[in-house]
Amino acid sequence: MTTAVVFPGQGSQQPGMGEAFYRAWPTTRNRLEALSATLGEDLAALCFAGDVKELRMTRNTQPALFGLGVAIYEGLVARYSLDPDYVAGHSLGHFTALAAGGALDSEDGVTLVRKRGELLEAAAGEDSPGTMLAVLLADPQEVAAACADREDVSVGLYNGPRQTVISGAQEGIAAIRKRLAERTRARFRELDVAAAFHSPVMEPAADAVDRTMAEVDLEPAAIPVVSDVSCRIYTDPVVARRDLSEQVTAPVDWHGVVERLQEAGVDRYVVIPPAGTLAGLIERIIPNAEVVALEVPADAAALGCAVRSPEGVSDEGNNRFAAEVAVVTGGTRGIGLATAERFAAGGATTVATYCSDEEAAAEAAVKLGDYDALTAVKQFDVGEFDAVANAFRRIADEHGRPTILVNNAGRMDNGLVVRMDPEQWASVLETNLTGAFYCTREAARQMLRGEGGRIVNVASVAGLRGWAGQANYAASKAGLIGFTRAVARELGDRSIRVNAVAPGYVDTRLNEKHVGDGEVTDQTVSGRAADPREVADVIAFLAGERAAYVNGAVYRVDDGLVG
Template sequence: MLETIHSDGWINELNEDAPTTAVLFPGQGSQQPEMGQAFYDAWPATREWFDTLSAAVDIDVRELCFDGDHTVLTKTENTQPCVYTTGVATFAGLADRHGIVPDYVAGHSLGHFSALTAAGGLDPETGVGLVRERGRQMQQAAEQGAEGEMMAVLCRDTTAVEQACDRVEGANVAARNTDSQTVVSGPEPAVSQVRDRIDDETRARFTTLDVGAAFHSGQMETAATAFTEKLAETSFERADIPVVSDVSGDVYHGDTQVVQELGSQVVGTVDWCAVVETLAGAGVERYIEMPPAGTLTGFIERLCPEAETIPLESPADAAEVFGA
């Protein structure tokens, strides 16, 4: 486990007057060149866990994160262990350097694994192997299936988007990110039909995502089946910190619910709106996003404009907020 979090040497209690805090972990699509490198250079605990997790899989995660070619880094089978390692290792450094112990954790898609690890429910070396396998299975499903596409829809009438998906075979709501941003996934012809239907009914803006496959749709069914079998063979612990699921929006501590949550997520909808509703309802006032940061705090600012958001892009950001 993350010894710096789950031993007396790691954990420090939050100050009594500290705001109720959630730590957030981004998913695939957030990757960027040199992600995590500044934290690796500055924080020994981050360096230790980067090296440990890189050694636990069959690719050089550290090299891919810091110096990797963009094309290679954005292959799903590489992206997932790289984003996972960046989030988990940086969280280790944040806990070690600044004594941050969140009241809740949550992650978007792949970030759910990072959140579960930070909470103590998943061994980090096991976790990086899991997400490497998840990426392989999803990459294989994409290559064996028809051409797939994901499209972000910016539209105030999210009901129109969901109804359009319901009426087009093969189309799926991949993510509910904010009250005005929905992601649609499926075969290219199906996604195109959804766009046409929405255009006929309401005003909207559309952006095709640079992901190369229809994640969180029926096209990932073979990946979901294979990966669920892998999950069933994995040992999970009861999490020390409450985890908010991006599948159901429920608060849980791992245990038997993990396999169901993480298995169904591959083909199901990421409901970030439900995550934020749960966190806000629990009184969370401060949201800290682990690197590669920015996407999730942007969603939070849309859904909870009164909340404090802290996207950690450099060690200086942490020092400014939490002290040197």
């Protein structure tokens, strides 16, 4: 498959853009922080927390989009084995494409586009900033002809077969709009830009931009670049310098760029965030094109590329969960954390949840952050229905619909049945059984809207054999086993597999009393407790495609404890 990576330009910016990638991919975070240090300004704060007015200022928009684009691209190719055949960019995105293609050092680039933004702002401020107006449903040649007799307005962007953008002074734009409204059935939309880019209004900045460009070293591109001015495919830095200088007043021909890429055999377009506008333009130009619009890190799974292993992580099972969104309740300690790490190492977007232990949650966030995958730690009580429903809605909005759920959240409060008060009984069942029901209900609803999924419930050998002093815990785990088998029958024909694991003694905080007093040595074949990772490996098997024929099963991980 021939792939082009494309980068957006000014007008696509929005507060919060790219934040999920910054939090999920260490390479992206490190690069954006390095570019911030070069510029002497916190680009992350500008992109994520800047208000609309601040972000709209050209001197801010250009380094923000450039820095974010470079950082996300580097995170993408560090995480996935993606080797683009071409790069291209829309307007400002041409600079980002040059950096991605190896022709422009990113630290030189972020300084260059900040200076360029200041020069364009100054040019606009000498008279009036002008504006840009999208003309929809009109022939581009007719739009260009309508502008031909005026010196203060021209076509600034050829975005598609029936989308042209005119750019220029306010008076000129108003006159052309009136003229086109009388002659055509065109519709109009003002763009969210701070000046009339790619128009005669920018002429005062042209010489200064030329001088600024001359101060920057450009190298031959390692990845061929398609110019948005000439539509040429090039690697020669002479072409880059010439076209980027002309771009100040010349129109951007994005329609021509996409057609040129199509002629070159490109059949997949990967759009760097903010991706919506550019992805839409490509789809209108080539309706049958494969367009991968990266809005959240989970979207990258659609590339189908192998996931590169994080440092220190075995390649075994690499890419196994790259297309998955996994939710692990009770995911910040013991079995839950080991399971969340297993999914993250396999490339899954991984959400680990917790109820109240902030210290464990903070430690888990650090551990999960070491994986070059989208990971998140979220707090909610699985025993509260509204909290669960709201949490799963947020997870779907932020990360995508869950495809894997591991019901691991658990509570133990031991006591003899004759001394157990109702609250002691109810609280354990509420977390261990009712919580699993709430989470399964919400996750399954979302899985049914997608392509199915896998649910793994963490039960216990206590649910199979019972233990004195644990009537509440044993009942909850026995109930979870019955729940597993019933739901497996309900959802099996809807491509949702439901299974359970029943661990014995595991070396976790929940079992530390039993592990430490010799009980394990007497009752297991190996004379030891399981490492949480050993249980996590079984959960990962049940959550993976290798267990495609397993449904309604209960896998004991007990070293012969139950015989």
